[in-house]
Amino acid sequence: MQIEKYYHKSDALVVGTGLAGLRAALALADAGIDTITISKVYPTRSHSVSAQGGIAAAIGHASDDSTELHMWDTVKGSDYLGDQDAIEMFVNEAIKTVYEMEHMGVVFSRMPDGRIAQRRFGGHSRPRAVYAADYTGHVLLHTLFEQCIKKKVRFFNEFFVLKLILREDGVVSGVVAWDIRNGGLHIFNAKATLFATGGFGRAFKITSNSFTNTGDGLSLVLREGLPIEDLEFVQFHPTGLYRLGILVSEAARGEGGYLINGKGERFMKRYAPEKMELAPRDVVARAEQTEINEGRGIDGKDYIYLDLRHLGAEKIKERLPQIRELAMNFLGVDPIKEPIPIQPTAHYQMGGIPTTKRGEVLGDGKSQVVPGFYAAGEAACVSIHGANRLGTNSQQEAITMGRITGLAMAEFVKKADLMPVPDKAVEEAEAHVRRYLEGKGSVRPFELRERLHEIMTNKVGIFRNERDLTEAVRQVRELEAEIPNIHVEDKGVRFNLDLQEALETENLLVFSEVIAAGALNRRESRGAHYRVDYPKRDDENWLKHTLAWKTPEGVKFDYKPVVITKYQPQERKY
Amino acid sequence: MKRKFRIFRYQPDKDKKPYYKEYEIEIEDGWTVLDALNHIHWYVDGTLAYRRACRSEICGSCAMRINGKNRLACKTQIKTLGSGTIKIEPLPGLPIIKDMVVDMDPFFRNLEKVKPYFIKYSPLPEEEQLQTPEERDLINEAAMCILCGACTTSCPSFWANPDYLGPAALLKAYRFIFDSRDEGGKERLEIINDRNGLWRCHAIFNCTEACPKNINITHYIKKLQNLAVNNQF
Ligand SMILES: Cc1cc2nc3c(=O)[nH]c(=O)nc-3n(C[C@H](O)[C@H](O)[C@H](O)COP(=O)(O)OP(=O)(O)OC[C@H]3O[C@@H](n4cnc5c(N)ncnc54)[C@H](O)[C@@H]3O)c2cc1C
Ligand code: SF4
Ligand code: FES
Numbered sequence: 001m002q003i004e005k006y007y008h009k010s011d012a013l014v015v016g017t018g019l020a021g022l023r024a025a026l027a028l029a030d031a032g033i034d035t036i037t038i039s040k041v042y043p044t045r046s047h048s049v050s051a052q053g054g055i056a057a058a059i060g061h062a063s064d065d066s067t068e069l070h071m072w073d074t075v076k077g078s079d080y081l082g083d084q085d086a087i088e089m090f091v092n093e094a095i096k097t098v099y100e101m102e103h104m105g106v107v108f109s110r111m112p113d114g115r116i117a118q119r120r121f122g123g124h125s126r127p128r129a130v131y132a133a134d135y136t137g138h139v140l141l142h143t144l145f146e147q148c149i150k151k152k153v154r155f156f157n158e159f160f161v162l163k164l165i166l167r168e169d170g171v172v173s174g175v176v177a178w179d180i181r182n183g184g185l186h187i188f189n190a191k192a193t194l195f196a197t198g199g200f201g202r203a204f205k206i207t208s209n210s211f212t213n214t215g216d217g218l219s220l221v222l223r224e225g226l227p228i229e230d231l232e233f234v235q236f237h238p239t240g241l242y243r244l245g246i247l248v249s250e251a252a253r254g255e256g257g258y259l260i261n262g263k264g265e266r267f268m269k270r271y272a273p274e275k276m277e278l279a280p281r282d283v284v285a286r287a288e289q290t291e292i293n294e295g296r297g298i299d300g301k302d303y304i305y306l307d308l309r310h311l312g313a314e315k316i317k318e319r320l321p322q323i324r325e326l327a328m329n330f331l332g333v334d335p336i337k338e339p340i341p342i343q344p345t346a347h348y349q350m351g352g353i354p355t356t357k358r359g360e361v362l363g364d365g366k367s368q369v370v371p372g373f374y375a376a377g378e379a380a381c382v383s384i385h386g387a388n389r390l391g392t393n394s395q396q397e398a399i400t401m402g403r404i405t406g407l408a409m410a411e412f413v414k415k416a417d418l419m420p421v422p423d424k425a426v427e428e429a430e431a432h433v434r435r436y437l438e439g440k441g442s443v444r445p446f447e448l449r450e451r452l453h454e455i456m457t458n459k460v461g462i463f464r465n466e467r468d469l470t471e472a473v474r475q476v477r478e479l480e481a482e483i484p485n486i487h488v489e490d491k492g493v494r495f496n497l498d499l500q501e502a503l504e505t506e507n508l509l510v511f512s513e514v515i516a517a518g519a520l521n522r523r524e525s526r527g528a529h530y531r532v533d534y535p536k537r538d539d540e541n542w543l544k545h546t547l548a549w550k551t552p553e554g555v556k557f558d559y560k561p562v563v564i565t566k567y568q569p570q571e572r573k574y
Numbered sequence: 575m576k577r578k579f580r581i582f583r584y585q586p587d588k589d590k591k592p593y594y595k596e597y598e599i600e601i602e603d604g605w606t607v608l609d610a611l612n613h614i615h616w617y618v619d620g621t622l623a624y625r626r627a628c629r630s631e632i633c634g635s636c637a638m639r640i641n642g643k644n645r646l647a648c649k650t651q652i653k654t655l656g657s658g659t660i661k662i663e664p665l666p667g668l669p670i671i672k673d674m675v676v677d678m679d680p681f682f683r684n685l686e687k688v689k690p691y692f693i694k695y696s697p698l699p700e701e702e703q704l705q706t707p708e709e710r711d712l713i714n715e716a717a718m719c720i721l722c723g724a725c726t727t728s729c730p731s732f733w734a735n736p737d738y739l740g741p742a743a744l745l746k747a748y749r750f751i752f753d754s755r756d757e758g759g760k761e762r763l764e765i766i767n768d769r770n771g772l773w774r775c776h777a778i779f780n781c782t783e784a785c786p787k788n789i790n791i792t793h794y795i796k797k798l799q800n801l802a803v804n805n806q807f
Contacts, residue, residue: 105692114704145689489620
């Protein structure tokens with residue numbers, strides 16, 4: 001079969017049009033840099049659009065907040081695994097980010113005097129979340145998209161990136177992508193390439209993430225022999241709609257919602273007596289799962305209640321309209337009248353592609369920058385969130401790091417040369433697609449996905465142990481071995497959803513081994529990573545970041561120290 | 575429970591003309607039309623094409639025609655669709671790429687025409703521009719648009735004339751023109767105060783009925799028409 005090839009050149013290339021990618025594209029456009037953005041969906045379909053609750057910044061409109069407090073909360077929330085130099089930079093830039101977004105026209109919720117309103121969120125000691133009701137991500141993403149239209153950013157929408165072009169001299173010079181709509185390979189040659197490819201939630205059965213969150217960026221990087229940092233830290237959000245995983249924002253608890261077990265008890269008093277429902281997510285999700293495991297779910301089943309009734313109809317309609325709509329439509333429950341059945345849902349990846357504070361990707365994970373390669377947003381690991389992210393810190397990270405990284409790229413392309421794309425990279429990408437379009441396998445992509453979901457959910461979930469994790473690593477590797485056997489039914493080139501799902505399934509399998517192996521390797525409990533057999537945090541041996549490489553023999557590990565500047569690790573109580 | 579789906583199929587480069595294919599599948603309580611499409615794609619027919627991302631009514635990917643009405647597949651509970659065969663087709667009025675996947679570029683190009691971005695000429699304050707909750711309320715609903723295209727592609731004026739900006743683009747214009755902070759109102763109004771803009775809306779209300787976000791689009795277009803007539807800028 002004939003596969004057409006098309007070549008494009010630009011100074012900068014942005015893969016991903018979520019908050020991180022669009023903010024970077026805007027920074028590049030503002031600097032007058034010729035920029036192309038690529039995304040497997042139209043920009044406003046990117047997962048960022050689903051973010052609900054808010055974006056953190058210590059602007060102190062509703063309290064005596066300060067950047068020091070924001071930093072302290074983030075460090076403590078991260079269970080001391082966050083790099084404090086990065087966090088310090090982040091909390092300061094966060095304030096600028098919020099005002100800058102307001103200047104672009106974001107419709108933030110307001111106080112009666114016209115200033116930006118703020119609300120409470122878990123793990124934050126002050127009301128720090130800037131928000132637009134419960135559709136904050138939607139208004140932020142649309143605003144960035146609008147500004148990109150204004151600046152005439154060049155979009156390649158519905159292109160699936162298949163391969164990162166890492167040359168033998170260690171320089172990245174672009175990507176190869178598949179045109180989803182019309183078929184054909186597009187070779188994008190650029191001086192600087194950014195991965196803002198988002199998270200990996202679709203590795204789990206119950207997830208808040210959109211179908212697009214298949215961790216493609218991670219697997220593309222791993223395939224080129226580069227490392228990934230701290231991937232074992234998976235955030236499970238305490239409030240997903242029962243069985244569906246669709247998110248009920250933490251804003252529901254920020255506004256005063258209660259968590260209730262089968263005995264009608266506000267059980268958080270036994271786990272976090274002071275912060276109660278507003279303890280950080282790792283703490284709340286574990287508490288919830290414990291209640292369920294010990295038979296105190298609703299009617300002894302695997303869910304509990306989020307009760308908002310006491311907030312009253314008016315507050316629910318004004319501050320949480322989307323959540324009400326979702327609960328009514330998907331579960332037939334009106335939160336004004338009934339409690340919402342909920343369970344933990346896989347939500348966020350704390351780890352990712354290791355970068356410097358300017359978004360430059362580290363080839364050894366530690367100090368060696370890969371020329372021409374950048375990462376930002378959920379796909380990257382700076383590390384601001386360490387072992388557990390606080391709610392509202394990730395939209396903030398995506399936008400703030402998007403801007404900083406875009407500026408770093410602009411600086412870089414001004415003095416860098418365009419390095420050619422080796423033929424080998426294009427041939428490899430072509431062979432990859434051909435294997436699916438021309439080959440004959442026997443296992444359907446979704447069959448593999450379902451098997452992966454079982455493994456990841458049952459063995460690499462909220463509570464982990466040596467036996468399950470050992471099994472999980474072995475089983476994921478077995479699934480990976482089946483990749484050459486994947487059968488794509490659709491052999492056409494136009495909008496071939498089957499092909500896309502095969503490619504995505506392959507990506508899920510590639511990085512999932514790293515999560516499982518990392519969790520097995522880390523014999524302690526920290527933040528979202530909880531080992532039943534090692535229930536204590538072990539600073540002596542494990543106050544360090546994991547770096548992981550894929551090898552044919554399995555995952556290989558190295559480590560790097562955590563950057564500690566102001567706050568020494570201490571016991572974490574809420 | 576078993577349900578029948580009659581689904582539009584078309585690959586312009588392969589098929590001479592569109593046809594419908596029937597699928598009968600076992601559905602579970604609480605399933606949406608999107609759940610059914612996924613099930614068919616995963617287990618029955620891998621060649622089926624449609625768009626979806628968030629599956630929670632917010633990304634705007636999955637608008638299609640379900641039993642003759644434009645709706646979001648991920649929002650439409652199967653149990654609300656009666657007991658007969660469920661008919662699924664692409665949004666009308668846009669070129670078909672494959673099956674339920676239409677070319678949204680014309681829709682986005684119309685949007686781009688109305689300067690769909692915040693415009694400010696005066697110097698910005700160091701911190702935020704003030705906006706009272708009441709001022710924000712004027713545009714809050716309009717800003718909830720998810721650009722799904724259900725409205726524009728349900729409008730007979732748009733079917734008759736693809737140059738018509740369409741309700742979604744006009745709504746976007748409203749969102750900025752009525753934003754107390756924005757200063758591009760006059761230039762935007764000039765663009766939409768046109769035969770192919772405001773004045774092609776005959777208040778048929780199809781758009782408002784189709785909108786999955788329950789936005790009262792016709793009402794906002796009316797407000798723009800009044801503004802244009804009174805020329806308040
Ligand atoms: C339901 C939900 C609610 C949330 N609420 C909040 C909140 O209130 N506050 C908060 O701070 N955080 C929240 N988060 C987290 C936050 O939304 C995300 O972490 C953040 O938006 C990620 O942005 P991003 O730009 O990194 O990635 P994304 O928005 O996920 O964008 C990824 C982009 O990469 C593209 N892409 C990926 N792979 C490929 C490929 N192979 N080829 C081409 N393109 C590709 C996609 O098309 C997409 O454009 C929430 C998350 C969820 C799931
Ligand atoms: S106004 Fe409603 S129907 Fe039209 S694009 Fe926006 S959300 Fe969709
Ligand atoms: S899948 Fe996002 S709106 Fe339906």
